[in-house]
Amino acid sequence: MLYHLLYPLGAHSILFNVFKYITFRAIMATLTALIISFLLGGPLVEYLRTFQIGQMIRTDGPKSHFEKSGTPTMGGLLILFAMTFSCLLWTRLDNLYFWIVLGVTLSYGAIGFLDDYLKIIRKNHKGLSGKKKLSSQLFIGVLIGFVLWMDPGFKTTMAVPFFKNFNPDLGIWYIPFAALVIAGSSNAVNLTDGLDGLAIGPVMICGATYLLFAYIAGHLKLAQYLQVTYVPGAGELCVVCGAMLGAGMGFLWYNAYPAEVFMGDVGSLALGGLLGSVAVVTKHEILLVIAGGVFVIEAVSVILQVASFKTTGKRIFNMAPIHHHFELKGWPEPKVIVRFWIISIVFALMAVSTLKLR
Ligand code: 57M
Numbered sequence: 383m384l385y386h387l388l389y390p391l392g393a394h395s396i397l398f399n400v401f402k403y404i405t406f407r408a409i410m411a412t413l414t415a416l417i418i419s420f421l422l423g424g425p426l427v428e429y430l431r432t433f434q435i436g437q438m439i440r441t442d443g444p445k446s447h448f449e450k451s452g453t454p455t456m457g458g459l460l461i462l463f464a465m466t467f468s469c470l471l472w473t474r475l476d477n478l479y480f481w482i483v484l485g486v487t488l489s490y491g492a493i494g495f496l497d498d499y500l501k502i503i504r505k506n507h508k509g510l511s512g513k514k515k516l517s518s519q520l521f522i523g524v525l526i527g528f529v530l531w532m533d534p535g536f537k538t539t540m541a542v543p544f545f546k547n548f549n550p551d552l553g554i555w556y557i558p559f560a561a562l563v564i565a566g567s568s569n570a571v572n573l574t575d576g577l578d579g580l581a582i583g584p585v586m587i588c589g590a591t592y593l594l595f596a597y598i599a600g601h602l603k604l605a606q607y608l609q610v611t612y613v614p615g616a617g618e619l620c621v622v623c624g625a626m627l628g629a630g631m632g633f634l635w636y637n638a639y640p641a642e643v644f645m646g647d648v649g650s651l652a653l654g655g656l657l658g659s660v661a662v663v664t665k666h667e668i669l670l671v672i673a674g675g676v677f678v679i680e681a682v683s684v685i686l687q688v689a690s691f692k693t694t695g696k697r698i699f700n701m702a703p704i705h706h707h708f709e710l711k712g713w714p715e716p717k718v719i720v721r722f723w724i725i726s727i728v729f730a731l732m733a734v735s736t737l738k739l740r
Pocket of ligand 1: 437438439440442443444447450455456572573575576577578579580637641643644645646647650684687688691697700701702703
């Protein structure tokens, strides 16, 4: 909004020209969201505590989690509010890709909200059924895929990491492909969100990586130089990623071990959807498997565990998702969390290195 209000004043004073720059607006969006989530975090935790909006803990999980019962949840609302407010302030509101990513984030957040709400009023860990959750996520994903497919400025090619000249055109199949990337990313982040700060750390690291990709993809000369698909307008997603980073940092202040609040599905589904949609719009879809490697490991651990248990009756891990396996092996929770953050940084560096390793 500030871009539209203040940049035109550049004709009177060159000071206002600064609102043109994506880098400036991304930094301001980060700081704005950080301040909002940091300031509102404390009162929100108090409010959630007062109204007993707390987490129901499964009795079949690691014993160390029993004492977390009643920890306020739905802290994702804080992330979504801080991020949306900051985005509305600092992005260009005439950018289609901004609305696409915000639309996915908020609608996935709404699905998560309903899930959290049902868990709280039913006072158990059964919220929305898996089928309902997944089908609504896929429906939104298909809708987004369709809008992108209709957009004349958007290519339906798929970028393959390490291959600069292999960009198969998926045509209409880009629609289900986009839906799978977005819904898959959302669910993988949701599975990761099982220890204090375990999800938000890698989400921020992956978001920072995509901030860079958004800048490159939206910059004609850089995109040509690095031979990535140029997506006019995608640069604006730097501001969105910045706002997410700021909101995430403010949330982590309260979610750091021992957590005062959990993000809930309202946070995890929304943030995963955000990463998936940014990956789609910046045309770095498959690279999300590398940049979000921690989420992939978590999801694969669940798939392997369930498959093995169903077919052989035996478990591969002590418990899935894999963070529970390490907890049960006796690693203290903060050790698992920080080690997963380190792995996430390594994955992010690997993802960035694909810009040159082709
Ligand atoms: C949600 N939710 C956390 C919190 C958070 C198919 C199956 C593997 C699904 C999986 C599952 O349901 N995963 C998704 C994971 C829950 O956290 C809430 O949920 C939100 C995110 N959706 O924001 O509101 C618990 O996680 C802990 N937590 C923290 N700190 C945080 O900052 O400590 C969360 C955030 C919280 C808290 O304890 O209550 C969750 O884990 O439920 N299911 C599982 O993960 C279960 N695994 C399982 O059943 N494995 C079997 C299967 C695969 C064969 C096995 O290995 O044998 C485990 N979940 C739990 N206990 N809690 C089982 C044991």
